[in-house]
Amino acid sequence: MSNQGDTSVPLLAARDLAKTHGRTRALSGASAELRAGEILAVTGTSGSGKSTLLHCLAGIVRPDEGTVTYAGERLDELPEKRLSELRRTEFGVVFQFGQLIPELTALDNVALPLLLAGASRTDARATAGEWLERFGVRGQGESRPGELSGGQSQRVALARALVTGPRIVFADEPTGALDSLASEQVMTALVGTARESGTAVLLITHDAQVAAYADREIRLTDGTVATAGVAA
């Protein structure tokens, strides 16, 4: 079953998630929905469970209780092989830092998901170059991650997350290590591309200015979704 194109049904839905790490209860009864093409900000104090929620929604971590449904499939019940296929083909992920492979150039970092999807090296590098261009970092294509500024790294990471045309990008504090100008550039690039391609974005942030880019905001408190509404 697929709900592709049907915006009345959430693309991704979590119901009553619970997750404990050791003795720490990170999520307790958290529910959230993401619609196709929607940009959703997840806010909340440190330790409120934001990253754990993102990991459960992206199929990186299995919840102890509750359900995660993506386009009609129960992610929490899928075998690891199908989950990793979904993560590779339908989801893109961006973290705060440290996600690029240090030994590869920026261009090869962006080309990698295409190579894994079966593209030839020439095609993958050509498409990767177009995505670097789109994010304003074409000139850094031959640089290695250690030679890039924080903002440049995040733009390369976004290009890598979006290059395969995912339906959802999960971004965990993508601007958390950036100054306000770099943060604005990264958010403008992310939101502009997501809107253009109809990609949904689940965005964790501490920053109200970043959350303001979203269509809607949910706030986590002690592992539960406390409020839901439209971002200011």
Ligand SMILES: Nc1ncnc2c1ncn2[C@@H]1O[C@H](COP(=O)(O)OP(=O)(O)OP(=O)(O)O)[C@@H](O)[C@H]1O
């Ligand atoms: N792998 C882990 N092992 C042990 N405890 C963990 C682990 N991951 C998260 N926790 C704990 O679970 C709780 C929720 O963590 P989580 O990272 O989801 O919160 P967060 O809202 O994203 O926090 P932050 O804003 O600081 O990143 C915290 O108390 C955290 O210390």
